Amino acid sequence: MLQALSKQAPDPSPATAIEWEKVAYLTLLSRELDHLEETELIPGKQMLYQFSARGHDMAQILLGLQLTGRHDAASGYYRSRPLLLALGVDPAEALGSALGRAGGYSNGRDIGVVFNYPNPHGASALPMSGGVGAQYTPSAGWAQALTYYADQLGRLDYASDIAVVLGGDGSVASNGFWSALTIATTQQLPMLFYIEDNGYGISVPSTTQTPGGNIAANLAGWQGLTLYDGDGTSPPEAAHLIQTAVQHVRERRAPALLRLTVPRLQGHSFQDTQGYKDADTLQKEWQRDPLPKLKAHLVPHVLSESAWQALADRALADVKRARTQAEARPLAEPESVLQHRFHDGDLQKMGGQYPQGYVAPPTTQHAQTGGQRINMVTAIRKTLDHELSINDRVVLLGEDIGPKGGVHAVTLGLQQKHGASRVFDTSLSEEGIIGRSVGMALAGLVPVPEIQFRKYAEPATEQLNDCGTIRWRTHNRFAAPIVVRIPGGFFKCGDPSHSQTNEVAFIHQPGWKVAVPSNAADAVGLLRSALRGNDPVIFFEHRAMLDHSWARRPYPGDDYALPFGQAHRCREGEDITIVTWGAMVPRCEEAAEGYGADILDLRTLMPWDRDAVLASVRKTGRCLIVHEDLGTAGFGAEIAAVVADEAFMALDAPVSRLTMPDVPSPHTPALLDWVVPSVPRIRKKIAELLGF
Known part of the structure; x- marks a missing residue:
């Protein structure tokens, strides 16, 4: 009319x-x-x-x-x-x-x-x-x-x-x-x-x-x-x-x-x-x-x-x-500009569940170790299911996450159990998915949007940037704590549109916490912390690890939560520090067999565990950073710069990185295997550094 x-x-x-x-x-x-x-x-x-x-x-x-x-x-x-x-x-x-x-x-x-x-x-x-x-x-x-x-x-x-x-x-x-x-x-x-x-x-x-x-x-x-x-x-x-x-x-x-x-x-x-x-x-x-x-x-x-x-x-x-x-x-004190990048103790006036009186249930960092090993898909689904069951502010949204259960099956059955008002499909607009989630979070809900593949987040870049800076640019008057699930990385093959990682882009946008779990237990702990937290989070789900046998772990429990910024030491060693995350963790473990390697799985990239990395490098004198993303301006460059700045006198060899070359992810397995750091290439790099 x-x-x-x-x-x-x-x-x-x-x-x-x-x-x-x-x-x-x-x-x-x-x-x-x-x-x-x-x-x-x-x-x-x-x-x-x-x-x-x-x-x-x-x-x-x-x-x-x-x-x-x-x-x-x-x-x-x-x-x-x-x-x-x-x-x-x-x-x-x-x-x-x-x-x-x-x-x-x-x-x-x-x-x-x-x-x-x-x-x-x-x-x-x-x-x-x-x-x-x-x-x-x-x-x-x-x-x-x-x-x-x-x-x-x-x-x-x-x-x-x-x-x-x-x-x-x-x-x-x-x-x-x-x-x-x-x-x-x-x-x-x-x-x-x-x-x-x-x-x-x-x-x-x-x-x-x-x-x-x-x-x-x-x-x-x-x-x-x-x-x-x-x-x-x-x-x-x-x-x-x-x-x-x-x-x-x-x-x-x-x-x-x-x-x-x-x-x-x-x-x-x-x-x-x-x-x-x-x-x-x-x-x-x-x-x-x-x-x-x-x-x-x-x-x-x-x-x-x-x-x-x-x-x-x-x-x-x-x-x-x-x-x-x-x-x-x-005028504002110049140093005050560093306040409110993240929730730092003072509660925002509006946005998120905490101003509405939410009290988070108690959690533990002690994982239950019994029971059947489950893959990461099942672990994420169980965590979402539990948080939906105990917190009526949690809602899931994205393309194909409803009856289909997501293109990676992570949300399979959740709409049938919790209803279409809480787990629902969206129109094909990543800007709409993220922007709508921001508005819902400002109103006090806990939206969990899914972006089907990492590259698909590009149309939502403005909304993602705006979301991360809301707390800072409003001087803690508002915040929009959403948890964005993004699958990415290679799988059985690659391609430029579905296999991108590029986690560093989110780290470079102020206000976002970024989690990159390598296994089912870590996925549970980090996702639960994100859902009960008070900051926006990018939760990166590596496609190769969703059903990887190495990544399977017993479900750690409904109260299990991990803090952001705490690396996991996968292996103790005295000769070389290996810093990695995501799908490169099992490859680094296999490549380091027979060497005295101190292997750190960062688990989160914002914040990242600087103290653990520096302490390890000061112990071993050598540092190798392995990641799937491109080498130029990848997150490994940040780690290398910090090590060079703060542990230079402890180094017995140059800080080294092993990454993909600066090309998109290729499709055919032969090309993909050549560009992604492999076990033999990682092992060769370890030997080179130890022989320096």
Whole structure:
């Protein structure tokens, strides 16, 4: 249904009347903030970035005042400050963040316009990202969490709350938009897509982003989506459309898209001179300024001229007061930038299960050793099954993980046992899988997304990066502890698309813990720690080890958990240290037969056990690092650098690495066997180092 309402659309009924005086004050407040920044703070070099909301402001405020649900959440972008003001954010907080002062949205770590607002007593603003379109899929995840709490956990206080995502005419061309649209409509989630169409993505016209320049018109045939379209500068029309759209999502528990046309009355950012717009275009945009229209709508029918002026005077005074308070804040201490890369004792305000009161069951590092040896597939499945059974916040999602049980059979039978609301298939979008998981984690669930193969994670790179940095860039206001299961590496054969390892890419993205177990028992212990932890984790499942006979171990027990950053010494020796992980561990053990090798299986690469490696090298005087990933910039280079820096005087031979050459994983077994470190090649390298 496409609703195009005229400019003469009536005001809402008295039962849902708009607080027009509040709308007027907040719009004037937003204008004064923009004016201060553009005329004083930016020219005075007190601010580095500024994105004016002029033209977008009135409609955003109308929207924000409709977000009255206890668990409502909005995800905006860099032009969304008016919405934040409507949600109750103090202008001093907004200015303090824009000025890069201590506290605020990020403690000076992120651009001041990239907001977040954890609000335990009302609508929150989810952590924004500077990436265009990155806000859509986390919003879908929040919406799905609302339905999960209401329908599966019986939390009626979630039953009428909604998720709102703000975007522009440029972002509707992004992968995130289309992925979130698919999620919201196939799952019928309570999610409102609020599209502010100002006609330009920086300088690119909307007709380049969308055929005809109207995303609402183009979606007219999209099933499961109610559409609204109109003028965001007309106070009665914008109010009516916003209220109608929000009410639809609340009452129908179904998605809607609201497109409002608005003018962008300043450049994309302060530095943008808008030279791509001619004078006639600029004049027409200023003629659509919603502020004079708002005044004409209210004065004299709702407010007198003097009352309007009083609101304007109050807004100016409040901005001056906010500036004084913001400038009084100190700059963040430089060394504080190292805080909150991971959970370091202080609990985040929102995100993950711990702020919701979760208490982890007791664990042990002592493994049960009796019983049948099981493969890694079975061990991971048993761990997931147990954690699903004892923690109703845990959910599994990914492509083919439902009835099929995953392409590697890890989740076989879990949907039948725990239901499709807890173990469910997703659309074919890795950005959607990870972004949705982020939103669910922000809402307090424990999502366990599966990416079918390592290389398939590439389309989700932005969401993975954003997820890892949420705690740091919000200064511990938010966190999104998800556990991403990723099979990878060679199997019986290889190929460039399914056999990649490249664990180092995740290690290089701040905020992620990375586990690479080599056997079934370690997989159980590390996965359980991840599921009960408070940080995002990449759990790398090596394809060659999922059913490898060497990797089979007795199930270590339902309470078994291993700490991250603690290597396992597979073999004691005095002559050479061998550092390895994953599928190379059994190869190194076999190759070291007859030698006095100290073999360390790192088990986790972030954090990694530096102390164990350095202590071993100081004992043996020699170090060989063996891994499957490429040599150039592989993680072995980091280990070698640390050993050279901190144990150089103990070395009797150069630090050496044995890795794949810098080529993708080849397909045929003959080529694969030549590039992956083999037992004979490892053994030869050991002999070379011992003979140095």
